[in-house]
Amino acid sequence: MTRNPNWVAEHITPASLAMNNADRKHSVFVEDASVPAMFRAKLADYVRSGYDRGHQVPAADAKWSQSAMDETFLLTNMCPQVGDGFNRDYWAHFEDFCRRLTNKYPSVRIVTGPLYLPKRDPTDGKWRVTYEVIGNPPNVAVPTHFYKVIYGEQTPDSGSSAPVALGAFVLPNAPIDNSKSLADFEVPVEAVERASGLEFVSRLPTARRKRLCGEVKCDILAREFNKHMKKLDFAPREKALPSSSGR
Template identity: 25%
Template sequence: MGNNSRRRIIKSIFWSVCGACLAIALLGIFSGFPESALALKRNPAIDPTSSVHLTMGNPSQATTSLQNPTNYLMLKRTYALSYNRDRGGPNWVSWQLNSSWLGRVQRTEDWNADLSLPSGWDLISPSSYKGSGYDRGHMIPSDDRTKNTRDNSETFQMTNILPQAPDNNRGAWVELEKYARELVRKGNELYIIAGGVGQKGKIARGKVVVPARTWKVIIVLERPGEGVSGVNSNTRTIAVDMPNENGISQDWQQFKTSIDKLEADTGYDFLSAVPSDIQSAIESRVDGEITFFNSRNIFGIGIFVLVAALVAIGLYKFKQRLGL
């Protein structure tokens, strides 16, 4: 083989390699690598003490230790969660919701296995729910993260998903999600925790537990940015506990409960960062129910008692004058 032939072969190989590299680079650009599961895996770890999504506390005291596979803390940019390897899903997901997280981005539908799980753990894939009869139910909803595509994409990681009966997921659950965003559009800031409890079966060849009920806790702050300091004994809280089955009511208000009751059922401490006296005041209430003797309406009760006493005295004196 002559020198010219060898040069032509070397040039051909060189330009082929260059072409392949260019093709890979272009594929990466146009296929959206920055929004992919691989890119999300490369995110730097977030310090638990600085995660805004754990402002109200770490409900189960989850940790990042590999020795804690049933209560494994995972911190994303857009939410925090406790993952349960043995149940194939989250114990709970916690997130902040205010106007800064909302925009006009459409659902990315970027369903993906969470590659940031520890090596050797089963990866639940988007197809794992196929044929199960259950929806891939978001804990933090896609519509709570519409500022940009990256944030929205992160809600489609399977570590944010639980099996939900269609009537649960598409009915009362989604209606409460909409109501929460309405509160934000009115100027409130919310801190939300959601998850499942109990077991009614398994799917994905036994890798994913179907919860018997789904629950949610919402803390409503009227002044955004105050965090724990903005929580007082009058702070509104919403807690719901819904059967994870078809045929249930589509009205989320039918499933309201107290935080105390949810804590008893789950074993979690939902507001662990809030002073204990304030926790006691707000966790025993059911949203919307009237409790007479609390700081919110004690003044009104006092006025009512005073007016009733004056009326009674007036009637008594009137009767005396009439000689009755």
């Protein structure tokens, strides 16, 4: 048991992102009481762990109500993420890329989650899955990677025959230079399905699928993102926890 969510899903639109009915300053990280205590991630697990409590659904995507934003602070929406260079940098810019897609697509659906990928051992050439576990006792697995599967739709109607711009990305849970192109992390959606054990396009006919990075420039805008967040007066992302910080 990793005590992390296997996946989270969200639906953003120009209208949902334009709402401003919530303030991140009023939200606090909380354990999810719907999960039995022995199986849930706890606030104490992150204390002095060196990792951020990394949102899977970003708080900035849930501004339509304070309760919606508060729910993004449940630990069932968190995974341990490297802070400097990732959660507070490249990953945040990736989240902003997803929001900017609503400039082109009236409906954007995003599935996000952790991965635990194998790595070849240089000593014997064998592939092994190894990852850190944080907490005392050790409870919460630290993912090696994170994925996003993105659907850009011109219409949210599930019965539509319109094409869907589909993009799948896998990023290491490690510092990434902001000069790195997001397209470098693009993978076939089938690769994410194999690694996660989840199906993402089984009900989407092949004829309707279009490559997202063939429709838009898959890149981050770090400088523009920082200006935008200052304008919104969003609190900076937490630093790796020195003393504090689904399923």
